[in-house]
Every structure is written in structure tokens, then in C-alpha cells.
Amino acid sequence: MVRTRFAPSPTGFMHVGNLRTGLFAWLTARHAGGDFILRLEDTDKNREVEGSADHILECLNMLGLERDEGIDVGGPYAPYMQSERLAIYREWAQRLIDTGRAYADPYTAEQVQQFREQAQAEKRPFLYRNHRPENPPTWDGTTPLRFKSEPKSYEWHDEVMGDLHAGAEVVDDFILIKSDGYPTYNFAHIVDDAAMQVTHVIRGQEFISSMPNYLNLYEALGLELPIFATMPHILNENGNKKLGKRDGAKDVLEYVREGYLPETLLSFIATLGWNDGTEQELFTRQELIEKFTLDRVQHSGARFDEKRLLWMNGQFIRQLSLDDLWNRVVDFWPEGAENSNDDYRRQVLALAQDRLKTLHDLPTLTSYFFAEPTPDWSMIDDNKQLSKIDRGRLVELLGATKSALESSDFSADALQQTLNNLLEQTGEKPGTLFSLIRFAITWAPFSPALPETMEVLGRDRTLQRLQSAIDAA
Numbered sequence: 242m243v244r245t246r247f248a249p250s251p252t253g254f255m256h257v258g259n260l261r262t263g264l265f266a267w268l269t270a271r272h273a274g275g276d277f278i279l280r281l282e283d284t285d286k287n288r289e290v291e292g293s294a295d296h297i298l299e300c301l302n303m304l305g306l307e308r309d310e311g312i313d314v315g316g317p318y319a320p321y322m323q324s325e326r327l328a329i330y331r332e333w334a335q336r337l338i339d340t341g342r343a344y345a346d347p348y349t350a351e352q353v354q355q356f357r358e359q360a361q362a363e364k365r366p367f368l369y370r371n372h373r374p375e376n377p378p379t380w381d382g383t384t385p386l387r388f389k390s391e392p393k394s395y396e397w398h399d400e401v402m403g404d405l406h407a408g409a410e411v412v413d414d415f416i417l418i419k420s421d422g423y424p425t426y427n428f429a430h431i432v433d434d435a436a437m438q439v440t441h442v443i444r445g446q447e448f449i450s451s452m453p454n455y456l457n458l459y460e461a462l463g464l465e466l467p468i469f470a471t472m473p474h475i476l477n478e479n480g481n482k483k484l485g486k487r488d489g490a491k492d493v494l495e496y497v498r499e500g501y502l503p504e505t506l507l508s509f510i511a512t513l514g515w516n517d518g519t520e521q522e523l524f525t526r527q528e529l530i531e532k533f534t535l536d537r538v539q540h541s542g543a544r545f546d547e548k549r550l551l552w553m554n555g556q557f558i559r560q561l562s563l564d565d566l567w568n569r570v571v572d573f574w575p576e577g578a579e580n581s582n583d584d585y586r587r588q589v590l591a592l593a594q595d596r597l598k599t600l601h602d603l604p605t606l607t608s609y610f611f612a613e614p615t616p617d618w619s620m621i622d623d624n625k626q627l628s629k630i631d632r633g634r635l636v637e638l639l640g641a642t643k644s645a646l647e648s649s650d651f652s653a654d655a656l657q658q659t660l661n662n663l664l665e666q667t668g669e670k671p672g673t674l675f676s677l678i679r680f681a682i683t684w685a686p687f688s689p690a691l692p693e694t695m696e697v698l699g700r701d702r703t704l705q706r707l708q709s710a711i712d713a714a
């Protein structure tokens with residue numbers, strides 16, 4: 242039975258990297274028909290940020306990563322919040338004390354600093370185990386409890402990183418329980434993973450250097466090893482350094498507020514360092530569950546490319562049914578849209594759908610369907626082709642367009658025909674004439690196909706806008 246866990250600390254917002262670890266753990270469980278556990282690692286009270294736990298749940302729910310066990314749903318190994326498991330850590334700590342593998346740390350911070358400086362002066366690495374007290378006091382909980390390591394070298398396998406090894410020099414006596422009574426991550430996660438029967442430990446790269454210490458502790462506790470899978474770093478767009486806030490490591494929910502679909506984020510995060518062996522980038526949730534395996538997670542860093550995210554979002558928006566899209570854009574309509582009926586708004590939405598990169602683009606793409614745009618001839622002056630033609634001729638062309646449209650039927654097909662005839666009649670190229678008409682009826686930098694736009698706007702408004710454009714020239 243595969244059991245994976247996502248074990249975030251409540252220290253602030255989740256970005257794509259944090260959430261990727263959760264997603265891969267969830268996918269590993271779902272792929273194997275196993276269980277996914279959400280454990281909150283809240284033992285560092287100094288770093289805790291209020292509201293983080295709710296935020297974590299909101300992010301998981303947004304992606305649809307439901308829990309089988311965890312802080313919100315309970316389960317057979319509850320509690321799943323580390324701060325509520327202190328008695329359990331004490332019990333396990335006692336076992337280590339009883340077998341001579343843990344001792345009370347008698348030193349003050351100043352004393353430790355002295356050891357450190359001394360090691361530095363002698364140009365040797367500082368190792369705590371070189372300073373073990375000869376007669377440690379009985380541990381009463383007021384001082385840290387330290388692990389008594391048994392240094393040796395290790396070889397181990399990581400599902401993502403492959404076969405790894407490290408020498409005995411990195412194994413040291415680390416703190417198990419701090420003087421505030423809370424366990425360290427190093428101790429608590431091993432206790433909990435064992436107690437909760439976790440089979441796969443899937444986590445970020447920052448923990449890999451501590452593996453020899455963890456292996457030493459697993460041995461001291463007589464525990465079987467779980468499978469380890471270390472996620473590669475997420476790198477900035479250029480792939481030359483770790484993703485930081487400046488490169489877009491922001492709150493994942495921020496993307497949703499900006500009009501990214503959860504489907505997009507799911508595929509985007511899944512393909513940060515994973516692929517199914519093909520070029521496919523857009524996956525449904527079901528496809529991911531079927532195809533995801535840890536051995537296809539690449540071990541080099543994954544590049545975070547916001548342009549790819551944007552492209553993917555446009556693709557996912559296109560795939561939505563109009564009804565589905567309609568329900569999702571409720572908060573994204575431009576001002577004035579509330580005065581139009583649903584039927585009209587649905588027509589506008591159908592026209593805009595293919596051009597939406599994010600839901601947030603809706604106002605820019607459709608505002609002229611709901612409010613009269615102000616003619617702005619500087620847009621025409623700035624246009625490469627149109628700026629070559631003198632204004633008198635442009636006005637003449639708009640006049641000809643207006644007359645042709647006056648006698649045209651206003652279905653998109655008929656309008657297309659009318660526009661084609663107009664090309665012949667004026668001898669202009671489509672790129673010139675149609676751009677001009679586009680400006681005159683939308684005054685927007687981008688707009689959907691012209692005949693469809695005019696059909697939805699209707700005869701009166703289209704003609705009126707052409708006249709306003711001529712008047713403003």
C-alpha cells in the first residue's frame with residue numbers, strides 16, 4: 242500500500258515549488274491507488290505565519306488534491322498537526338535515551354560558539370560530536386536533547402536523484418528536541434513518517450545534505466527505510482539560478498485571481514520537471530494520475546517559464562465549453578457589461594474565447610461591446626501600414642465602408658461577402674482596409690474576427706461608430 246504525505250510548514254504562502262512537492266506526492270498516491278496524507282509541520286513557532294494552514298488547504302483544494310488523512314479530515318494516525326504530537330516525540334526520544342543514543346546538551350549558546358571558533362582557528366570542520374560532554378546531566382526538558390550519532394559513510398537510493406553516497410564526516414549529533422519542548426524537523430518527520438506508515442518521502446532538495454544524519458537516526462530507531470524522492474530545484478526563466486520572488490515565486494492563488502485556470506496550474510506545476518516521455522504539456526487530472534511516476538521526474542533543475550504558463554492557459558481556456566467559461570468569468574466582465582442581457586454577453590464571450598490568454602483579458606478584449614469607445618486617431622497614425630496613407634483617403638475608405646454596410650445583411654457570412662466586395666471596389670489590401678475598419682469600430686489594439694464583431698455589435702452601432710470615426714478625423 243503506497244502512502245505519501247505532504248508535510249508543509251505554516252510559514253507563509255505557497256508558491257509553485259512548494260505545491261509541486263504536494264502534487265507529486267498526491268499523484269504518486271493516486272497513481273498507485275494509495276493514500277495521501279496532509280501533515281502540518283508546525284514545530285518552529287518563530288517562523289509561523291498566521292493563516293498559513295488555511296492557505297495551504299485552499300491551494301490544495303484549488304488544484305483538487307483531496308486528502309485521505311490529514312489536518313482537515315482526520316484519520317487513524319491523528320493528530321496530523323505536529324504541535325499536537327509532543328507526547329509522541331517525547332516517547333520516541335525516551336527510547337533513544339534508554340538505548341544511550343540521546344543525551345542532554347549542557348552547553349550554552351556561547352560555549353557552542355567557542356567550539357565553533359576553535360574549530361575554525363584549527364581549520365577543521367566543526368562537529369558537535371567532538372564536544373560530547375563526558376557526564377551529561379539527566380535530561381529534564383529544559384535543555385536540548387541531542388542525538389548521539391554513530392558516524393559512518395552511506396550509500397542510498399533516491400527515486401529521482403539516483404544512487405547517492407556521503408562520507409562519515411557529515412554525520413553529526415543533531416538536536417532532537419529543542420529547549421522549548423518542540424522537536425526539530427530532523428527528528429519529528431522521521432517519527433511521524435514511521436508512525437503514519439509513510440512509504441514514500443517526497444520532498445525538496447534542501448534536505449538532501451542531511452540524509453546521512455537521517456539514515457543514522459533511522460538505524461538508531463530500528464526503522465525500515467521508506468522510499469526517498471528528492472525534487473529538483475525550480476530555476477528562474479533563464480535556468481541560471483533558483484527561482485526567487487523576483488522571478489515569479491509568488492502565492493499560487495494570486496495566479497487564480499489573475500485569471501489563470503486551476504487546470505492550467507495543475508498541468509503547469511506537474512510539468513515542472515516531469516514529462517511522460519513525449520512532448521505533451523497539457524494534461525487532464527485523470528491523465529496525470531494515469532501517467533505520473535517518480536522515475537520520470539528529471540533530476541536537474543526545472544525552468545519556470547511564465548510565458549509557457551500563459552500559453553497553456555490560453556489553450557485550456559479554448560478547450561472549455563461556453564457554459565463552463567461563462568460560469569468562470571463572472572468576476573471578470575468589463576464595466577458596463579451588467580447592462581447587457583445574458584444572450585448578448587454570451588455572444589461576446591464566444592467571440593473572445595479563442596483570444597483570452599487569461600480571464601483577466603476579458604475587459605480589454607471586449608470593453609467596446611459594452612461601452613462606446615472614444616475615437617483615437619493616434620492609433621491609426623501609429624499603425625505601420627495605415628500611417629502611409631493620407632487621412633483624406635482613409636476617411637474616403639470609411640465612407641465607402643459605411644455605404645456598403647448600409648445595404649448589407651448583418652449576418653457574419655453576408656458581412657464577409659460585403660467586406661470582400663469592398664476590397665475589390667477600393668483596390669486596397671485586406672491588411673490595410675480591414676485594420677482601418679477594425680480601429681474605427683473598436684478602437685482596441687486587438688479584436689476578434691471583423692464580420693463576427695460587426696454581427697454582434699449590430700447594424701446601428703457599427704454604422705454609428707464608422708460615422709464617429711469619420712467625424713473625429
Ligand code: GLU
Binds near residue numbers: 247248249250426430
Ligand atoms: N516541513 C518541511 C518543509 O516545509 C517539509 C519537508 C518534508 O516534506 O519532509 O519544508
